[in-house]
Amino acid sequence: MARKTARPGRTLVVFFLVMAIAYGLVALAGTWKPTLGLDLQGGTSITLRAEGDPGEEALDQARQIIDDRVNGSGVAEAEVTTQGGNEIVVEIPGENARNLIETVQRTAQLRFRLVACSTVDGRCATTTGLPEGIQIDPSTTLPQDEGQDGGQDGDESQGRNNRAALGAWARLSDTQGDGADGSDGSGGQGDENSNGNRNRNGNGQQSPYDACVAAAADDETTAEPLSWIDNPTTACVDAFSQFQASGGCQQGAAPVMGDDPAAPLITCDEDGIAYLLSPAMIEGTQLDDAGAAIPQQQVNYVVTLSFDGEGTEVFADISNALVGTEKQFAIVLDGQVLSAPTMEGRILDGNAQISGDFNETTANSLATSLRYGSLPIAFEDQPLVETIGPSLAGDQLSAGLTAGGIGLAIVMLYCLLYYRGLGTVVVASLFVAAGITYAMVLLLSETANFTLTLPGIAGIIVAVGITADSFIVYFERIRDEMRIGKSMKVAVEAGWKRARNTCLAADAVSLLAAVVLYIFAAGVVKGFAFALGLTTIIDLVVFFWFTHPMVSWLAKYRFFNKGHRLSGLSPETLGVARTATGGNA
Amino acid sequence: MGRFAQLGNDLHSGRRGIDFVARRLVLYAVSVVLIAIAVFGLSYKGLNLGIEFTGGTQYRVPVAAATQDDADALRQAVLDSGVEGASNPIVSTAGDDAVQIQVEPLSLEEAAIVTEAIVATAGVSADDLSQEDIGASWGRQIAERALVGLAVFIVLVVLFIWAYFREWKMSVAALVALAHDVIITVGIYAFTGFEVTPATVTGILTILAFSLYDTVVVFDKVRENTEAMRESRKSYRQAANLAVNQTLVRSVNTSLVALLPVGAILYVGAVQLGGSSLQDLALALFVGMAAGTYSSVCIATPLLVDLKNTEDEVKLAEKRAKARQRAAADPYASVPNFADDMPIHNDPGVEPPSSR
Numbered sequence: 053m054a055r056k057t058a059r060p061g062r063t064l065v066v067f068f069l070v071m072a073i074a075y076g077l078v079a080l081a082g083t084w085k086p087t088l089g090l091d092l093q094g095g096t097s098i099t100l101r102a103e104g105d106p107g108e109e110a111l112d113q114a115r116q117i118i119d120d121r122v123n124g125s126g127v128a129e130a131e132v133t134t135q136g137g138n139e140i141v142v143e144i145p146g147e148n149a150r151n152l153i154e155t156v157q158r159t160a161q162l163r164f165r166l167v168a169c170s171t172v173d174g175r176c177a178t179t180t181g182l183p184e185g186i187q188i189d190p191s192t193t194l195p196q197d198e199g200q201d202g203g204q205d206g207d208e209s210q211g212r213n214n215r216a217a218l219g220a221w222a223r224l225s226d227t228q229g230d231g232a233d234g235s236d237g238s239g240g241q242g243d244e245n246s247n248g249n250r251n252r253n254g255n256g257q258q259s260p261y262d263a264c265v266a267a268a269a270d271d272e273t274t275a276e277p278l279s280w281i282d283n284p285t286t287a288c289v290d291a292f293s294q295f296q297a298s299g300g301c302q303q304g305a306a307p308v309m310g311d312d313p314a315a316p317l318i319t320c321d322e323d324g325i326a327y328l329l330s331p332a333m334i335e336g337t338q339l340d341d342a343g344a345a346i347p348q349q350q351v352n353y354v355v356t357l358s359f360d361g362e363g364t365e366v367f368a369d370i371s372n373a374l375v376g377t378e379k380q381f382a383i384v385l386d387g388q389v390l391s392a393p394t395m396e397g398r399i400l401d402g403n404a405q406i407s408g409d410f411n412e413t414t415a416n417s418l419a420t421s422l423r424y425g426s427l428p429i430a431f432e433d434q435p436l437v438e439t440i441g442p443s444l445a446g447d448q449l450s451a452g453l454t455a456g457g458i459g460l461a462i463v464m465l466y467c468l469l470y471y472r473g474l475g476t477v478v479v480a481s482l483f484v485a486a487g488i489t490y491a492m493v494l495l496l497s498e499t500a501n502f503t504l505t506l507p508g509i510a511g512i513i514v515a516v517g518i519t520a521d522s523f524i525v526y527f528e529r530i531r532d533e534m535r536i537g538k539s540m541k542v543a544v545e546a547g548w549k550r551a552r553n554t555c556l557a558a559d560a561v562s563l564l565a566a567v568v569l570y571i572f573a574a575g576v577v578k579g580f581a582f583a584l585g586l587t588t589i590i591d592l593v594v595f596f597w598f599t600h601p602m603v604s605w606l607a608k609y610r611f612f613n614k615g616h617r618l619s620g621l622s623p624e625t626l627g628v629a630r631t632a633t634g635g636n637a
Numbered sequence: 638m639g640r641f642a643q644l645g646n647d648l649h650s651g652r653r654g655i656d657f658v659a660r661r662l663v664l665y666a667v668s669v670v671l672i673a674i675a676v677f678g679l680s681y682k683g684l685n686l687g688i689e690f691t692g693g694t695q696y697r698v699p700v701a702a703a704t705q706d707d708a709d710a711l712r713q714a715v716l717d718s719g720v721e722g723a724s725n726p727i728v729s730t731a732g733d734d735a736v737q738i739q740v741e742p743l744s745l746e747e748a749a750i751v752t753e754a755i756v757a758t759a760g761v762s763a764d765d766l767s768q769e770d771i772g773a774s775w776g777r778q779i780a781e782r783a784l785v786g787l788a789v790f791i792v793l794v795v796l797f798i799w800a801y802f803r804e805w806k807m808s809v810a811a812l813v814a815l816a817h818d819v820i821i822t823v824g825i826y827a828f829t830g831f832e833v834t835p836a837t838v839t840g841i842l843t844i845l846a847f848s849l850y851d852t853v854v855v856f857d858k859v860r861e862n863t864e865a866m867r868e869s870r871k872s873y874r875q876a877a878n879l880a881v882n883q884t885l886v887r888s889v890n891t892s893l894v895a896l897l898p899v900g901a902i903l904y905v906g907a908v909q910l911g912g913s914s915l916q917d918l919a920l921a922l923f924v925g926m927a928a929g930t931y932s933s934v935c936i937a938t939p940l941l942v943d944l945k946n947t948e949d950e951v952k953l954a955e956k957r958a959k960a961r962q963r964a965a966a967d968p969y970a971s972v973p974n975f976a977d978d979m980p981i982h983n984d985p986g987v988e989p990p991s992s993r
Contacts, residue, residue: 094729116778134772135695141771440737441708441730452915455905459898466893507836507918510902511843514922517898518847521891525854528887532649554857557801558850564797565790565846572786575779576835580842581786 060601067597071484074491086490087146087497089129089505091444095145099436100157102138106429113428115140118156120424123575128501129508140431145503147439154414157431159386160421162336163313165329166277166370167380167392168284171296172325176289260291261308265315268331274316277330278373284328288316292328301326311387321389322409329382329389333370338363340402342422344415347405353415355406355422364402371399385418444506452506456513460486463517471527473612473619477602478523485519485594492586508583515587522559522595526551530603540613544603555595562588645886654882658874661939668817668936675824682827687834688727692773693741694748696766698759703730707759711736714758720747725832739771775835783838787845794849801853802860806944811852813940814932818848822925829920836918844925848932851891855933858884859941872958873951874942881938892930899923 078084087093100118102111111134118140119132130144142156169176267287273280295308301320309318313332320326340360346353359367370381374395382392383406391408410418464482468475489512496502504512529547530540538546566585570578606612612619647653657664700707712728715738722741731737736759740751756763795808822844826833858880863873871879899922906915945951 090729097731112772112776115772116776119774119776119779131689131774133692133774136769438732439730440732441703441705443727443729448915451905451909452902455901455915456898459901462897462901463894466897470890505836506915507834507839510899510915510918510922511839513898513902514843514895517895518850520894521850521854524887524890524894528884528890531645532883535646535649550861554854557857558853560801561794561797561849561853562846564793565842565849568790568793569783569786569842572789573779573783575775576839577779577783577786577842580839584843584846 060604063597063601064605067601071488071491074488074495078491078494081495081498083494083498086493087501087503088442088449089503089508090131090143090145090440090442091505092442092449093145094439094441094443095130095143096147097436097438097440098142098144098153098156099135100140100142100431101435102140103430103432106138108137110428111138111140117425117427118142120574121155121420122152123578124420124424129503129505129576129579143440146501152417153435153437155417155420157435158417158421158427159430160336160418160426161311161386162339162422162426163311163332163384164334164367164370165317165332165382165384166281166374167382168281168288168316168328168330169292170325170327170380170392171300173378173380176284176292176328260287260294261318264288264291264318265309265312268316269314274331277333278370280316280330281379284330285316288318288328292318292326296326300324307387309387311384317384317387319384319387319389321392325389325392327382327389327392329384332384333381334359334363334366336422336426338366339422342419344410344412344419352407353410353412354408355410355415355419357404357406357422359402359404361402364400367402367404368398368400371395371397448506449509452509456510460513460516463520467520473606473616474527474530474603477599477606478520478527480602481523481594481599482516482520484598485516485590488590488594489516489587492590496586502582508579511580511583512587515583515591519587519591519594522551522555522591523599525554526595526599526603541607544607548600548603552596552600555592559588559592648882648885651879651882654878655885656878657881657935658878658939658942661935661943664935664939668932672817672820672824675820675827678824678827682830684823684827684833685830687725687832688739688741688771688773689775689835690773690833691741692771693722693739694743695769695771696738696740696752696755697731697769698736698738698755699734699761699765700736700759701734703733703736705730708736711738711755711758714754715740715751718750718754720750722747723751725834798853798856802856804860806941807856807860809944810937810941811849811856814852814929814937815845815848817932817936818844818925818928821928822921825920825924831917831920834917837921840918840921841925843922844929847895847926848929851888851929851933852937855881855884855888855938856941859938870958870961872955873945874955875958877938877942881934885934888930888934892927895926896923899926 102114106114115132115134119130122128122130122132122142122144128145130142132140132142135141142152144152167173264285264287268274268285271280271285273283274285295318301324307319309315311317311319313335315331317329317331318326319329338360340358340363342358343356344353345356373379374381375398376395378394380392380394383390390406393407406418460482464475464479467478471478493502493504493512497504526547529551530543531547533543533547534540562584566581566588569581570585573581610616616622644653698711708728708730712726715723715726715728720740720743722743725741727739729737738755743751752763752766755766791812795805795812798808798811799805819841822841825831826837831837859877862871862876862880862883865876899919902915903919903923906917906919946955
């Protein structure tokens with residue numbers, strides 16, 4: 053018992069220290085006003101226009117995926133709607149949402165392919181018979197050669213087919229402008245439909261790329277990419293050499309082949325290296341999760357991937373086949389090679405990383421795009437971005453806050469009247485709960501894009517009110533214990549034991565609701581679940597580490613344990629005779 | 638305060654109390670009527686779903702320099718047009734030179750009225766207005782996922798209550814109380830015609846969590862009392878009823894503490910601001926939390942007693958308690974008949990019946 057009486061003071065000190073640290077973090081973050089939601093503060097609106105006519109179903113599907121991407125954590129409360137027959141409008145709270153454009157409109161078709169050859173390793177040049185006269189010089193495609201013009205390559209190229217391909221290439225570049233950096237979504241499904249046409253040159257002759265796709269479809273080894281890369285379809289090797297001959301990975305070049313998972317692919321990476329890739333072995337849909345992180349002992353961000361069961365098996369096969377060789381696999385996003393690493397060790401657990409030129413923002417952006425799946429449609433470049441104002445009149449916020457404040461003031465007044473001395477503990481607990489809630493809202497605004505809408509504010513006011521229930525349960529228990537004749541010191545602990553179990557069980561139900569809804573639901577419901585979980589945890593924290601020690605501490609004072617008239621624990625207020633015999637004996 | 642305090646003690650000791658369990662048929666009847674009204678309202682009037690669910694039309698009004706005042710003026714103008722589908726427009730400035738107004742799908746005549754109101758207020762010609770259909774931001778998929786989440790939660794909470802109280806009948810009673818609260822809350826929406834927005838959905842979910850929370854608090858006391866059923870020589874019915882009465886002060890206090898702020902928000906939202914997203918949410922919370930406290934006491938516990946009454950042990954306890962009660966009420970019941978003029982009350986050997 054001696055230990056117990058020494059404890060409440062210490063618990064309180066630790067509690068206030070933790071609170072001080074929380075506010076210290078807030079001070080470091082430097083914002084003392086929470087981010088307000090679309091209804092109170094307005095934000096940024098991004099209008100994406102689909103390429104071509106996507107159809108209602110695909111548009112709605114895209115809307116859903118974009119919704120998931122911007123509301124992934126469920127706390128930002130962004131709104132995503134379709135508009136007209138071919139537009140999606142994304143409204144994001146806050147004015148600095150422009151960096152979300154990439155996340156929002158990236159098609160995010162992720163595929164794992166194997167590298168048959170690239171302009172750096174030049175394997176294709178040695179394994180197959182190239183048309184005579186073509187020499188592959190890796191240096192011509194390195195990034196420092198960006199300024200190289202098509203004409204120079206054209207001189208090296210031989211044969212009519214090559215020139216025809218070059219013509220088609222140039223036309224493509226014209227129609228697509230500079231939108232070929234691969235991350236703009238132009239490699240999506242939208243391209244695949246029209247790809248066949250685009251790759252036919254003016255004479256109606258089959259382009260080398262179509263020839264490659266057709267030949268690969270007949271080639272039996274295509275289904276076995278691991279052996280295919282050692283002996284790629286000849287037509288594809290030809291197409292690859294023509295690709296280089298016709299300019300390779302020039303700046304501003306458009307993709308020449310649609311990103312068809314069943315067919316080989318000739319494409320580039322950001323550094324201008326061209327690759328001939330096998331058909332896809334793993335698809336983005338086989339990802340369980342994606343995230344952004346800095347691996348230990350490294351400085352650059354990577355995007356971490358974890359595959360699902362089937363993806364894990366396939367990746368393990370790739371890993372076994374490629375480990376210890378110079379062979380590469382390629383991670384292809386929207387038709388462009390993100391990175392083409394060699395396999396440095398056997399990876400059997402289905403966890404992989406994409407390294408590259410990432411910073412925190414770009415890594416998170418890519419991870420978010422991957423996590424919520426790829427878009428079924430591609431969008432035009434240069435979406436309309438504008439600032440939108442709040443959708444509620446200015447007086448609503450202050451009116452809502454005033455109303456909530458008055459309501460809570462009445463609650464405190466009532467508690468003081470009813471519980472007298474103990475009422476001060478309720479009031480203090482409510483203030484502490486409100487203080488922690490405010491600090492958490494500020495911290496989460498900063499770290500998780502948490503935004504406060506008017507309904508959200510109302511919800512928090514209500515939650516603080518519900519928090520008071522645990523104190524009421526506790527105080528009623530203490531009074532019950534005293535009614536059956538226990539002294540205050542004993543009653544405080546006996547009542548605590550019972551009230552604690554009651555509150556833990558009841559709060560467990562709330563927490564269960566919060567966790568389940570957060571996992572399963574999306575959008576507003578997810579945001580609600582987040583807020584519910586947060587306020588329930590705050591309730592428990594305040595109850596365990598503030599209210600209880602506070603009452604134990606107060607129980608040491610004569611004012612309370614001798615039952616002063618204003619303490620809320622006097623025999624009169626308990627309704628028992630001074631002798632405290634109680635009626636339950 | 639003195640008398641109220643005395644009441645608290647009497648409720649705790651069981652000296653005074655309301656026999657909720659005995660009046661359960663009346664309480665059930667009240668709730669059944671309320672639920673019937675709610676269901677009738679739902680099927681007859683239906684819910685007034687907001688733009689977020691139905692989609693609608695968006696007008697883009699060009700203005701010289703878009704300010705919040707322009708948006709407020711246009712919102713008021715659209716509201717004053719009295720068109721039903723435009724009773725809750727979403728109005729905001731867009732960029733520097735436009736105001737966008739979203740309303741629910743309108744008929745041609747209604748659209749004409751709204752357009753006229755906009756044109757008159759903004760001082761632009763009708764040709765300058767651009768008009769576009771917008772889809773629902775709350776798609777079917779979100780609703781489906783929310784429902785899946787809800788279903789999983791219900792299953793888990795049934796298991797949780799079962800495991801915690803070691804009593805599946807408590808799970809059933811808690812679920813019935815939950816359905817009771819949610820149906821009544823949704824019914825209120827159908828009757829008032831308040832718009833159902835995503836905020837309403839969060840309000841209803843809050844009710845869901847609160848209803849279960851409150852029921853668990855009451856049931857915790859019920860279990861505590863009924864565990865000691867044998868020693869306390871009470872029937873399950875009596876023990877449960879005592880628990881409800883013992884937690885009655887707490888129930889009243891909790892509902893007051895939770896309802897006061899909501900009431901204040903509801904008042905400001907509905908009366909002072911005259912219709913806003915605040916009122917929609919506050920109404921759901923107010924009705925639902927009141928129902929939540931009510932159902933824990935008046936529905937869940939009596940229902941639990943009814944469910945338990947089929948158990949042998951409970952029946953036996955009930956029989957014993959009844960026998961004791963008979964004995965207490967009429968200690969002479971088992972005494973052989975006496976002659977009519979026998980002066981019993983004058984007999985010094987007989988104690989007056991005890992108050993218990």
